Amino acid sequence: MRELSYAEALRECLRQTMTADERVFMIGEDIGIYGGAFGVSAGLLAEFGKERIIDTPISEAGLAGACIGAALTGMRPVGEIQFMDFVALSMEQIVLQAAKIRFMFGGKATVPMVLRMPGGSGTGAAAQHSESLENWFVHVPGLKVVMPSNAYDAKGLLRAAIYDDNPVIFVEHKLLYRTKADVPEEPYEVPLGKSKIVREGSDLTIVATSIMVQRTLQAAEQLAQENIEVEIIDPRTIKPLDSAPIIDSVKKTGRALVVHEAVKMGGFGGEVVSQIVASEAFDYLEAPVRRLAGLDTPIPYNRTLEYHAVPQVENIVDEARKLVQGGY
Amino acid sequence: MSNKESTMADLTKEELLGMYRQMHRIRAFEMAVYDGVQRGVIAGGPHLYVGEEAVAVGVCTTLRPMDYITSTHRGHGHLIAKGGQLKPMMAEILGKATGYCKGKGGSMHIADLNLGILGANGIVGGGLPTAVGAALSSKLKQGGWVVASFFGDGAANTGSFHESLNLAAAWKLPVIFVCENNTFAMFTPMEWTTAIKDLSARAAAYGMVGTTVDGNDVLAVYRAAVEARERALAGEGPTLLECKTYRFLGHYVGDPEDYRKPGEVEMHKKNDPLPRFEKVLIEAGMINKELMQQMMAETRQEAKEALEFALSSPDPDPSELTMDVRRPFKPLGDLERVSYIVEEGVG
Numbered sequence: 001m002r003e004l005s006y007a008e009a010l011r012e013c014l015r016q017t018m019t020a021d022e023r024v025f026m027i028g029e030d031i032g033i034y035g036g037a038f039g040v041s042a043g044l045l046a047e048f049g050k051e052r053i054i055d056t057p058i059s060e061a062g063l064a065g066a067c068i069g070a071a072l073t074g075m076r077p078v079g080e081i082q083f084m085d086f087v088a089l090s091m092e093q094i095v096l097q098a099a100k101i102r103f104m105f106g107g108k109a110t111v112p113m114v115l116r117m118p119g120g121s122g123t124g125a126a127a128q129h130s131e132s133l134e135n136w137f138v139h140v141p142g143l144k145v146v147m148p149s150n151a152y153d154a155k156g157l158l159r160a161a162i163y164d165d166n167p168v169i170f171v172e173h174k175l176l177y178r179t180k181a182d183v184p185e186e187p188y189e190v191p192l193g194k195s196k197i198v199r200e201g202s203d204l205t206i207v208a209t210s211i212m213v214q215r216t217l218q219a220a221e222q223l224a225q226e227n228i229e230v231e232i233i234d235p236r237t238i239k240p241l242d243s244a245p246i247i248d249s250v251k252k253t254g255r256a257l258v259v260h261e262a263v264k265m266g267g268f269g270g271e272v273v274s275q276i277v278a279s280e281a282f283d284y285l286e287a288p289v290r291r292l293a294g295l296d297t298p299i300p301y302n303r304t305l306e307y308h309a310v311p312q313v314e315n316i317v318d319e320a321r322k323l324v325q326g327g328y
Numbered sequence: 329m330s331n332k333e334s335t336m337a338d339l340t341k342e343e344l345l346g347m348y349r350q351m352h353r354i355r356a357f358e359m360a361v362y363d364g365v366q367r368g369v370i371a372g373g374p375h376l377y378v379g380e381e382a383v384a385v386g387v388c389t390t391l392r393p394m395d396y397i398t399s400t401h402r403g404h405g406h407l408i409a410k411g412g413q414l415k416p417m418m419a420e421i422l423g424k425a426t427g428y429c430k431g432k433g434g435s436m437h438i439a440d441l442n443l444g445i446l447g448a449n450g451i452v453g454g455g456l457p458t459a460v461g462a463a464l465s466s467k468l469k470q471g472g473w474v475v476a477s478f479f480g481d482g483a484a485n486t487g488s489f490h491e492s493l494n495l496a497a498a499w500k501l502p503v504i505f506v507c508e509n510n511t512f513a514m515f516t517p518m519e520w521t522t523a524i525k526d527l528s529a530r531a532a533a534y535g536m537v538g539t540t541v542d543g544n545d546v547l548a549v550y551r552a553a554v555e556a557r558e559r560a561l562a563g564e565g566p567t568l569l570e571c572k573t574y575r576f577l578g579h580y581v582g583d584p585e586d587y588r589k590p591g592e593v594e595m596h597k598k599n600d601p602l603p604r605f606e607k608v609l610i611e612a613g614m615i616n617k618e619l620m621q622q623m624m625a626e627t628r629q630e631a632k633e634a635l636e637f638a639l640s641s642p643d644p645d646p647s648e649l650t651m652d653v654r655r656p657f658k659p660l661g662d663l664e665r666v667s668y669i670v671e672e673g674v675g
C-alpha cells in the first residue's frame with residue numbers, strides 16, 4: 001500500500017471531505033499561502049480558494065468562536081490553532097460556549113466543529129510553543145478529545161471528527177507530522193471512542209498516547225530481546241475513553257503503565273490508572289499501577305534539558321523492566 | 329509620513345552617534361545570529377530584527393534606565409536598545425548557562441528586570457497587558473517610570489491589544505504602545521487580515537493620541553516617542569505610536585519567504601534605516617566614512633565575541649530542569665509590611 005506522512009494523511013482527509021461536502025471549510029492562521037505552520041494545508045488554498053481556506057488575523061478567540069457560530073448554523077468548520085499553546089487564548093469560546101451550548105439549550109443545538117492543534121515538545125521552541133494541554137479539555141463535559149499517533153489513524157480520525165456532531169479537540173504532534181504509515185487512498189473513518197491494541201503481549205500493559213505510542217513501540221522491541229512482552233494500547237480518543245480493552249488487557253498481564261508527554265500531575269494518566277484500579281482488573285494486579293509522564297516544569301529551551309523533561313524510549317524501557325521484574 | 333529625514337531634534341552629537349552605534353550593534357548581532365544558523369552552530373528559528381532597527385533605537389533613546397519595556401518574539405533589537413548585553417543574549421540564544429535566563433528561556437524569552445526589560449514574548453500580544461500592569465504600578469507607587477510596549481501589526485488584531493489600550497486610556501497610564509508595522513504577520517500580508525491601513529487610527533476608539541511615523545527614520549521615531557513620553561509623564565495617558573517599517577529577512581531564519589512579491593525586499597532595502605541615518609549624519613558633518621567603518625567593524629567584533637563567548641559557555645546543569653518553577657516557600661513571618669509609596673522618583 002501507499003505510504004503517506006501524518007501531515008499528508010491529514011491533508012488528504014481535508015481535501016477529500018472538502019471536495020465532497022461544501023459545509024466543510026478551514027480557518028486558521030497562515031493556513032493559506034503558507035499552508036500552515038506545519039504544512040498540513042499546503043496547496044489547499046489553490047484548490048479551494050480564500051472562501052474556504054480562510055486566513056485569520058492573530059485572533060484565537062475569534063477564530064474558535066467563528067467555528068462555533070458557523071457550526072450552529074449549518075457548517076462543519078475545521079479550525080487550526082497554530083500551536084496548541086495558543087489555544088489558551090480560545091478557552092472561553094471552547095469551554096464556556098462550544099462545550100455546553102447543546103446542554104444549555106436543552107439539546108436543541110449541535111456544534112459540529114473540529115479544532116486541530118499541534119502539541120508537544122522536542123523542537124527546541126521553548127516554553128510557550130511546546131505545551132501538551134489535552135487534559136484541560138478532558139475535564140470539560142461536552143467535548144471530545146482525539147490524539148492520533150500515526151498517519152493511518154490521523155486520516156480516519158479526522159474524518160470521524162469532522163462528521164461528529166460535537167466539538168472535537170484534535171491534538172496532533174509536531175514530531176509526528178513527518179512519520180509515515182500505509183494509508184488507503186479512499187476516504188475511511190476511524191471511529192471516535194475506540195481504543196486500539198497496537199501490540200500484543202503478556203507481561204505488561206502500556207497505555208500510551210500520541211508520540212508516546214511510537215516511543216513505546218520502540219521500547220517494546222528492546223524489551224522483547226529481554227523476553228519481556230509488552231501489550232500496547234492506544235486509546236486514540238482520550239475522551240470519551242474506551243477503557244474496556246485496557247481493563248481486559250490488565251486482567252491478562254497483571255501490570256499496567258501509562259505513558260504520556262503532558263505533565264504527570266493532574267494528567268490523563270491519573271484517569272486511566274483510576275479506571276483500572278476501580279475495575280475488576282484490580283484483583284489481577286501483581287504490581288503497582290504506574291505512570292510515566294512529563295515533569296512538573298515548563299519545557300526548557302536548552303535541548304538537553306528539553307529531552308529530559310518528557311519520557312523517552314530509555315525511560316519507558318527502564319520503567320517497564322522495573323515493573324515486570326518486581327522493582328516496585 | 330514622508331521619506332524626508334527629520335531634523336535632529338534636541339540631540340547632541342554624542343547622543344546621535346550613540347544611536348547610530350546602537351543601530352549597528354543590533355544589525356551586527358542579528359547578522360551574527362543569522363550566520364550562526366547558516367553555519368549550524370545556532371538552532372534554526374530565531375526571529376530577526378534586520379531592517380527595523382530605527383524603531384527600537386528611536387524609542388529606547390527616550391527611555392531612562394528606570395523605564396520599562398515589554399518586547400516580542402522579534403525582541404533582540406528592543407533588548408539591545410534598552411541596554412541588553414550581547415554576550416548573555418547570545419548565550420541565551422544558544423541555550424547556555426551563561427545566558428540571561430540560564431539557557432532555559434531562549435531567544436523568545438530573554439529578560440532582565442534590572443534593565444527594565446520585562447521580557448521578550450513567545451505569545452503575540454502577550455506583552456501588552458503586562459505593560460499596562462507595569463504602568464499601573466508606576467501610578468500606584470508614584471514611581472515615575474513609563475512603559476514602552478513593542479508589538480507588531482499582527483498583534484494589533486489580538487484581543488489583548490484592544491483590552492490593553494482601553495485599560496491604559498481609561499486609567500490614564502504612562503504607556504507608549506509601539507506598533508512595528510512591517511506589513512506581515514508571519515506569512516500573511518496585513519491587507520488579508522485588517523481592513524484599515526494605518527493602525528494608529530485605532531487610538532481614537534480608545535481616547536488616546538495615535539500617530540503614524542516612518543519607522544525607518546530613527547529621528548522621526550525618536551521625536552514621536554519624546555512626545556509620547558512627555559504625555560505619559562504629565563499624566564495625560566498612553567499613546568499609540570505606529571512605526572511603518574519592513575523586515576528584510578524571513579519571519580524566522582530558515583523561512584522560505586515565498587509569500588513576498590517579487591522585488592519587494594529590494595525595493596524596501598533602498599529604504600534601509602542605517603544608510604538613511606548615515607546620510608543625515610554625514611550631511612551634518614558629524615560622521616565620516618572612516619568613523620562609520622570603524623563603528624561597523626567594532627560592533628561586528630562585539631557580536632563575534634558574543635558568539636565565541638556563547639559557544640565556549642557550558643550548558644545548564646541538569647538540575648536546572650526542575651529549578652525556578654516556583655519560588656521556594658518563604659514563611660509569612662519573614663515578610664515585612666511594605667508601603668507601596670516609595671521615595672519620589674525612585675523605582
Ligand SMILES: Cc1ncc(C[n+]2csc(CCOP(=O)(O)OP(=O)(O)O)c2C)c(N)n1
Nearest residue numbers: 086402450451452480481482483512513514
Ligand atoms: C497568540 C499567538 N498566536 C500565534 C502565534 C504565532 N506567531 C508568531 S509570530 C506571528 C506573527 C506576528 O506578527 P506581528 O505581530 O506583526 O510581528 P512580526 O513577526 O511581524 O514582527 C505569529 C502568528 C503566536 N506566537 N502567538
